[in-house]
Amino acid sequence: MSTRHPPAGSHEDERRLVERARRDPEAFGELYLRYVRSIYNYIFYRTGDPEEAEDLTSRVFLQALQHLPRFQERGLPFAAWLFRIAHNLVANWHRDRQRHPTVPLSENGHNRGPERVEAALERREERERLLEAIRRLPPDRQQLLILKFVEGLSNAEIARIMGRTEGAIRVLYHRTLEALRKELTREYSG
């Protein structure tokens, strides 16, 4: 069961698949397999919790299925629509958590291999600090970083998903790094 992101240039193929998915459950399953990993990763890095990522990803695809008859392409790819649903669900999730705060889990459940305990702890703290700083960025900036580094997408692909120009994405990336540096500096000095 492959869940890799689709290659660029499959726009027409995707349009046909979305059309077919309105009548054929298997076609919707194909769309799901195409995007489940991307949506899961997006939500995982926005929430920092694998269980919440599974729950919210399920909800994204159930909502997409429910509203598929009303989905109109209007030049935006299907992935952009899914990311928009995911974005709204994550925003609601953050709002609910602010109302009902819980103890955050520092362990993300995705460890990689055995490491020396001290060095590993230090690295994990560093990593958590950076991830927390990323999560404090505005949602569009978080999305840009996730699409660029988790999904490995080009600026052209990111621009299509985020509904912006390539130039705007380039500028946004620069500003995002500047903002992140300020955020980290403030954290270390405070």
Next chain:
Amino acid sequence: MPDLAYWLELHAARLQQGLRGDAAYPLPPLAFSPEERALFQLAERVAEVLRPVEPRPLWVASLYERLVGEADRQRCLAVPSPLHSRWWLGVILGTAAVGVWAYRRLHTTRR
């Protein structure tokens, strides 16, 4: 000389290819100021922490089954069956027949 956003973009593309450290710089590192180099280093750290994670295969498979089942259920509800259509036809014809009968009865009574 292109602006820093341009160089950061080239650097990001190299990071995406898996290059790290000096090898990821689009120009020799000393061509950039210390503040600019700090941004390149931060980008590399971001690339290091934002690595793809794989969802649990069992969960992926179970959600697949659930979605395909749900899609199938929606399709059955959306497409009216021949039996369903015949039922509505019966309702319409029955209503029309009752209407005609009532009309005739009313006229017969008046005469």
